[in-house]
Structures are given as structure tokens and as C-alpha cells.
Amino acid sequence: MKFYDFTLAPNPRRVRMFMAEKGIALPETIQVNTREREQFADWFQAINARSTVPVLELDDGTRITESVSICRYFEALHPEPSLLGRDAREQALIDMWNRKVEIECFNHVGDALRNGAPMFEGRAIAGYASGMPQIQALAERGRRCFQDFLVGLDHRLATSRFIAGDEFSIADITAVVAIDTAKRVELEIPENLANARRWYDEVSARPSAQA
Ligand SMILES: N[C@@H](CCC(=O)N[C@@H](CS)C(=O)NCC(=O)O)C(=O)O
Numbered sequence: 001m002k003f004y005d006f007t008l009a010p011n012p013r014r015v016r017m018f019m020a021e022k023g024i025a026l027p028e029t030i031q032v033n034t035r036e037r038e039q040f041a042d043w044f045q046a047i048n049a050r051s052t053v054p055v056l057e058l059d060d061g062t063r064i065t066e067s068v069s070i071c072r073y074f075e076a077l078h079p080e081p082s083l084l085g086r087d088a089r090e091q092a093l094i095d096m097w098n099r100k101v102e103i104e105c106f107n108h109v110g111d112a113l114r115n116g117a118p119m120f121e122g123r124a125i126a127g128y129a130s131g132m133p134q135i136q137a138l139a140e141r142g143r144r145c146f147q148d149f150l151v152g153l154d155h156r157l158a159t160s161r162f163i164a165g166d167e168f169s170i171a172d173i174t175a176v177v178a179i180d181t182a183k184r185v186e187l188e189i190p191e192n193l194a195n196a197r198r199w200y201d202e203v204s205a206r207p208s209a210q211a
Pocket residue numbers: 009010011012034039051052053054065066067068123125126127128
């Protein structure tokens with residue numbers, strides 16, 4: 001098995017954190033430096049024509065090129081500790097919360113960062129070798145939606161230890177990675193959102209958060 005990774009990129013970190021929670025050692029890891037445009041090199045386009053990381057390559061040559069799909073693969077092989085839910089109800093709720101975090105938070109942080117940060121000039125969408133211009137209005141909208149999301153998150157965490165319920169799940173991983181990424185454009189959880197801050201401190205203190 002091989003894992004195509006980039007230490008500084010958010011999506012591969014979601015997978016590394018997921019594996020760390022399960023106590024699964026990282027397979028042979030190949031760094032693809034997206035800051036140096038290595039994702040567009042012929043050798044990597046032969047691995048993933050979409051030019052994004054992470055990619056998990058199985059021993060039979062199968063390649064899984066979506067973060068959550070890689071997590072699902074490891075959950076099936078190593079069901080405990082469960083991060084995607086043990087029964088139909090848990091699985092539906094965790095999937096619901098993870099999708100909400102992706103759509104209402106992670107994607108907006110992506111818009112704020114990729115349309116706002118100078119280092120992403122001409123690279124507003126991942127995986128476009130020919131480039132993609134930044135749109136300032138999208139950066140602004142992303143910032144606003146992220147801030148709105150945090151208010152809703154704080155409300156949720158007033159009555160729930162973790163995002164999807166009493167147990168840590170993939171939804172917490174997606175959210176903490178998004179919130180850490182938002183720091184790159186000076187967005188943080190405001191002081192008055194005490195429930196969100198309590199949750200963030202707890203999740204960030206888990207050893208997996210170092211992944
Ligand atoms: N849907 C993909 C998205 C992967 C993605 O956007 N990866 C980013 C790093 S976080 C990337 O490869 N960027 C390449 C680029 O900036 O061109 C997944 O979740 O696996």
C-alpha cells in the first residue's frame with residue numbers, strides 16, 4: 001500500500017488523523033509537494049489524473065482518490081474505534097454531520113483561503129494545471145459563511161460533547177482540520193463561543209491532532 005500525501009495540505013491531514021485515531025500506521029508515504037506544482041508532474045498525473053492529494057494505492061493497484069473514501073476503506077478494515085458509526089442510526093447521523101461540516105465549513109474555508117491568500121494567486125481551485133483566477137467576492141463570502149458556521153457549531157456543542165454526539169467521529173476531524181486551516185487567513189473561533197472553544201481545545205489535545 002502507498003499513501004500519496006502532502007504534510008501541509010488539509011485533506012491528507014484528515015486521513016492521517018483518522019488513521020492515527022485507529023492506531024493504523026501510515027503505509028509507505030510519498031510526499032507530493034503541491035506548493036511546488038508536483039501534483040501536475042507526469043508521474044503523479046499517472047497516479048491521479050485529477051492532480052489532488054491524498055491518494056491511497058492498494059497492493060493490487062486500486063487507487064482511492066477521495067479523503068472520505070479512504071477513511072471508509074480503513075473503517076471497514078479496522079472497525080474499532082468506530083469513527084463512522086456502528087449501526088444505521090449512528091452511521092446516518094455521523095454522515096449527516098460530516099457532510100454539514102464539509103459543505104457549511106470546510107468548503108467555505110477553502111474559498112476564503114484559495115481566493116484570498118496571495119500564495120494561491122492563479123490557483124483558486126485545486127488540481128487545475130492551467131490555473132484558475134481568484135475571485136475576491138468568494139473569499140469574502142467564504143469568511144462570512146465560516147463565521148456563521150461557528151455560531152451554529154457553538155449552539156450544537158452546548159448540548160453535545162462532540163459534533164455528532166457523545167463520541168468522537170470523522171465530523172470532528174473534518175471540523176478541526178477546517179478550523180486550523182482557517183487560521184491561515186486569520187480566522188479563529190471568537191472568545192464568546194465558549195462551547196466551540198471547549199470542543200476545539202479538547203479535540204486539538206488528542207494525540208491524533210498532531211498528524
Ligand atoms: N476531494 C478531494 C479534494 C482533495 C484536494 O483538494 N486536495 C488538495 C490539498 S488539500 C490538493 O491536492 N491541491 C492541489 C492543488 O492545489 O492544485 C479529497 O477530499 O480527497
